[in-house]
Amino acid sequence: MTIGAFYLLERDHLVLATALGAIATATRPVGLALVIGLLARELERQGVFSLPRVDRTRVVQLTPSAAQPPNRGDRPPLIRFDGAKLRARSALPLLSVAGLVSYIVYLAAEFGEPFAFVTAERAPGWELxxxxxxxxKVEFFDRLIHFPHKGMWYTAGLxxxxxxAVGVLSLxxxxxxxxxxxxxxxVVVVLAIPLIGSKDFQGIGRYCLAAFPAFAVMGEWLACRRRLATGVLLxxxxxxxxxxxxxxxxxxxx
Known part of the structure; x- marks a missing residue:
């Protein structure tokens, strides 16, 4: 659903992208990353916010013939904001949060606990x-200091x-x-949410799966390295x- 929402956004189907995003945010609280991601991408597409230095690098990578030697004193700003391009429809992706809101309303009506997913994390054994x-990550580093006395395989998994997580963020x-x-x-937000809430990185591996753009660039890099790609697959x-x-x-x- 996440990939579908971004795909629809790129095809300029903003309403459908928002609707699919709402369905995605209803599945997990981490879906908030999708709301932020869709909004950021839409503002980028409309030219409201831009990173000129990054954009120029992208142009050079995609069309090497466009590369020009930089002129001294002509260094572009790091961030550029163009309020004239801001439109009301640009904020439409924010409505994707409706999925999460509907889930919270359901929890409140059914169990009297609108944020049950937060309360559950404090249960014995989790204690988040x-x-x-x-x-x-005090507990994580404590396990490393006392390794392997606090569970060798469990600590190795952490x-x-x-x-x-570090590898995905590095991309x-x-x-x-x-x-x-x-x-x-x-990518940053979809990992930041579980990283902030985890005491020892447990479960972060599955959240990395949601960072599909990172896997896309890694796949592109491996595509030119057949032997390494085969090894990774094996x-x-x-x-x-x-x-x-x-x-x-x-x-x-x-």
Missing amino acids: KAGPHTWF VVQAVL TRRVGRRFGWGYAVY VSALALGLLCSGFARGAYVS
Whole structure:
């Protein structure tokens, strides 16, 4: 649904993109990243906000013949805002939040707890409470310091997920140069939401799947490196098989 919403936006079907975005935000609170991403991309498409330095790099990459030697004193600004291009329809993607709002209303009417998804995170075993202890991943680093006495395989899994998150975020600049800063904003926000709420990176790996622009640029990079791409596919297939087997046997896979 997320990819579909962006696709419809690129095809200039703003109403349909907003409607599909609303359905997506109703599925998970992290869907707020989609609202921000759609809005950022629409403002970029309309020329309301732009990053001239990034945009110039994109033009050079897509059409190398357009490259010109930079003139001293002609350095473009980092951010440019053109209020004259701002239109009421540009804010339409904000209505995608209707999906999340409807879910909150449902929780309030059915269970008397509009933010049950936040309350559930404080349950015994999870104990995810907002604050510096969670934000700065104190428990994660405590596990590393006392490794392997606090669970070798569990801690190893946390490290893998932390590396994945850092790896995806490191592709943000490439995403911005290849597809536009609106997609880069989406990647950052879609990972920032779970990263802020996680105390030890547990579960971050699955949230990385939502950062599809990062996988697109990685796939493009691998396309020119056949042997490496084959190795990545084989390792991914092996990891998928092992994780599926572990899940079927009752192992905790998240």
